[in-house]
Amino acid sequence: MLKKTFCHVPGIGIRTEATLWGKGIHGWEDFLELAQKTWPLPSRKLAESILVQSLEQVNQGNPDYFNHLLPSHLIWRIFPEFRAQTAYLDIETTGLDVESCQITTIALYDGTHIFHYVQGENLEAFPEDILKYRVIVTYNGKTFDVPFLERYFRIKIYQTHIDLRYVLNALGYKGGLKNCETLLGIDRGGLKGVDGLFSVLLWADYIQNGNAKALETLLAYNIMDVVNLEVLMVLAYNMNLRGTPFEGQLEMAMPSEPFLPFYPHQPTIEKIRHGGWVGASFSGKI
């Protein structure tokens, strides 16, 4: 619905945009053709130049332009136009504090390929890989994942960022990623009940006890998060179309599930869940 958006023009808010839609001016081309007589001149020149520019920026595949002009709560509108350049991103760490904690794994998904990074193996490849994308989608990544990555790798993540926490909150879905998934009927299969804190224990089991199955379970969890981010993005996009003139026209199809390279190991999950073992040196930091 980006090409039906007028809110990124200075002086046009959601109300004016709605009146434009009501007049049958549904897209940028409509405005450039039809609004010429009705729109007042001084602001019309600015609007026209921004809309012409907008068309060029979409064709050139540059989401940054809209990132700067759109109000942040409407950034979800860019998704279909820039989906091919979008990466879904999630990190796992040994805790919440950037100063004292380290990144254990990173999962990156572009809608087709899944990439994973492991501390001590290939974590250093991440900063270069993320440069291939122009848009990132996360859950609460604006306050956690991105600052953590920037600090950890001493890099700046410039990508246009759709943080689903705020998109879903605005739609009434709150209580964290897992709760949003539950409310929207997304099933986690064998990873039910595994959360971020649990992932800290999986990493500890891998490091301290050499349990390779714990790392596989952690990666399965990390990857499930990013794969589900795409599902949530599409669901949120479709829900946001409700109440607009474009309801029933622009809905996106649900993505198909990719091949998942790791499976959760139930005996490991059970062992940790029932408290039989807690990593001693990790427990103080959590």
Add this chain to the structure above:
DNA sequence: TTGCAGAACTGCATACCGGG
């Protein structure tokens, strides 16, 4: 020209909430 209403925008303070 003047006054009014509506819309957008800015600048505050406050509150909430989510990550591992």
Add this chain to the structure above:
DNA sequence: CCCGGTATGCAGTTCTGCAA
């Protein structure tokens, strides 16, 4: 637990269209 991004609410300002 902590911290930062965002939402909300409110007041004040600016801009524009419209009508008197």
